[in-house]
Amino acid sequence: MNEGPQHTRERESRSLRRAGRGMMTGLVIGAIVGAIAGLVIGAIVFGWGAGGMWGAVLTGLIGGLGVGWFIGGVASLDDSPRGDEPRPDPRLRGDMDA
Secondary structure (H helix, E strand, O other): OOOOHHHHHHHHHHHHHHHHHHHHHHHHHHHHHHHHHHHHHHHHHHOOOOHHHHHHHHHHHHHHHHHHHHHHHHHOOOOOOOOOOOOOOHHHOOOOOO
16 A cells, blocks of 8 residues: 555554553553552451551552553554555465474
8 A cells, every 4th residue: 555654644643642542541440450459459468457458559559550551552552554464474384393
């Protein structure tokens, strides 16, 4: 497909906006899920209201932020345009055990 530079820039801009929205959504969802998981685990292991419980909540929050950011960004990436998919090299087919 022969695209002009303007169309390519628009597509890249759209992809970056979509990835940014995905990362922000992932941050929010990851923070909520991580904090709730940390609260539950911390309350079970350390007891309700203990300092260790709040440490577990903070740890879950930080971990959830990172995991949510990564998954949100990866999940929002674009697929290759139809017809531009990479094709396997026919020379690589065959028995790999030899």
